[in-house]
Amino acid sequence: MFLTKENKIQTYRNKGNWKTVFLYVSFLLFYSFSIAQCPTVTNLSQSFCDVQSPTIASLQATNNGGGVAWFATDTSTTPLASGLGLVNGEDYFADSSGGNCGTRVRVVVTIYSAPTGLPFQGPCVDSPELATISTLVLVGNNIRWYNVPTGGTALDPSTVLIPNTLYYASQTNPDTGCETSRFTVFVTFGVVPVPTGPPLQIFCQDNSNPPTVANLIASGNNNWYLTSTSGIPLPLDTILVDGQTYYATTVDPPCQSSERFEVLVSIQTQNNAGTNGTVSFCEDQLLSSGPINLFDSLGGSPFNTGVWSGPIFLTNNHQGTLDVSSLTLSGSPYIFTYTVSSSTECPPASATVTVTINPIPNAGSNGSITLCETSASVDLFTLLGNNPETGGSWSPP
Known part of the structure; x- marks a missing residue:
């Protein structure tokens, strides 16, 4: 009990x-x-800024009559000197001056120092006016930038940076609002404007040497991408695809433009005029033959977008209708050229149709000879009159 x-x-x-x-x-x-009489502590997490050079005397506790002493542990017997500097992340224990309060109050100390980051920074921007204080990057709380190492007025985030200049940054203690010492950053920046060029780029289809990314046109030194956000540049030997959109950035290592230039690719089929053709008439057929379409005499699969040229005017556009009755034996041969240039990025293609007028064949006039059974052989060609043409054939043979 x-x-x-x-x-x-x-x-x-x-x-x-x-x-x-x-x-x-x-x-x-x-x-x-x-x-x-033991001290009371209302704030168990006490924070300071490094510029305050906080000491044991900076710790906050209420003296209730027995004095305030701070110890390194909850059991140590020797109080810490009031001028001893505080250590970031360390804990301290409050007791009365006599150290006889029993259970001590534990306080954790945080000391905010200058923000951290790269001491040399060079933001990449599309134009100089975009290089502002807000493009600089440090780690800290409520960072403030200055153009002087101490004092001065904090710079507005929209302040345009001056290249090859030192800037100074502090961070703010979120608990007390005090500012820390300042971190020095040397600033330069790269200007990489968004590329410019033709938004529609047309190429000729060439199976032996197809157009590639290397053939795309944009200002400056470029990386090309398949989308507006993709991170891996396309190899320069990537074959272009008809109807595909490609995106270019300006590159000036280590910088690259943040915006991308958009290009739509169109690949035209090579011009096709077909293959050469021939037409021939006998001189005595000219008046009886009707008009002909030279297009029908071309070989292959010619485009119907071409035009004809030649010694005689033709009608019906690509059909190339020829009035045969206007031809003569003396004007033969007649050469007509069909040219296709509808695919503007491809070289023109041409093919010809040759119209030949042949003279009326001359077999000479009839001849006769009576031979004996013992007669020598006879060259029947010598018996023909009216200067017959050579090269004919005899029937029966």
């Missing part, structure tokens, strides 16, 4: 031991008084 302090006092009274009662009550009063 446990006795309360009231039970103990009553027990001592019943035994007539008033001296014991007096001593016990005195102890209780002294103990209660000592506890009442």
Whole structure:
């Protein structure tokens, strides 16, 4: 059975031991008084800025009459000197000056110093006016930028940077609002404008040497991408696809333009005029033959978008209709050229149709001869009159 302090006092009274009662009550009063004099700490996480050079004396606790002392641990017996500098992340323990409060209050200290990051920074921008304070990158809380190492007025985030200049940044203690020391950054920047060029680029289909990314046109030194956000540039030997959109950036290592120039690719089929053809007439057929279409005499699969040229005017556009009756034997042969240039990015293609007028064949005039069975052989061609043409055939043979 446990006795309360009231039970103990009553027990001592019943035994007539008033001296014991007096001593016990005195102890209780002294103990209660000592506890009442222990410091109180309302902020268990106390923070400072490095420029404040905080010490043990900077720690906050309320002195309730017994004084305030700070210790390195909850059991150490030697108080820390008031001028001892605080350490970031360290914990400290509050007690009375006599160190007799029993359980000590633990306080964790945070000391904010200058922000961290790269001391040399060169933002890449599409134009100089876009190189502003806001493009600089450091790690810290509520960073403020200055153009002087101490003092001065914080720069607006929209302030345009001056190349080859030092800038200074502090961060802010989120608990107290104090500013830290400043981190120095040397600033330069690269200007990489968005490329320009023809938004529609047309190429000729060439199976032996197809157009590639290397044939695309844009200002500056470029990387080409398949989408507006893809991160891997296309190899220059990538074959272009008809109807595909490609995107270019300007590259000036280590910078690359943030915006991309969009190009739509059109690949035209090579011009096709077909293959050469021939037409021939006998001189005596000219008047009886009607008009002919030279297009029908071309070989292959010519486009119907071509034009004809030649010694005689033709009608019906690509059909190339020829009036045969206007031809003569003396003007033969007649050469007509068909040219296709509808695919403007491809070289023109041409094919010809040759019209030949042949003279009327001359077999000469009839001849006769009487031979005996014993007569020598005779060249019948010598018996023909009217200067016959050579190269004919005899029937029967």
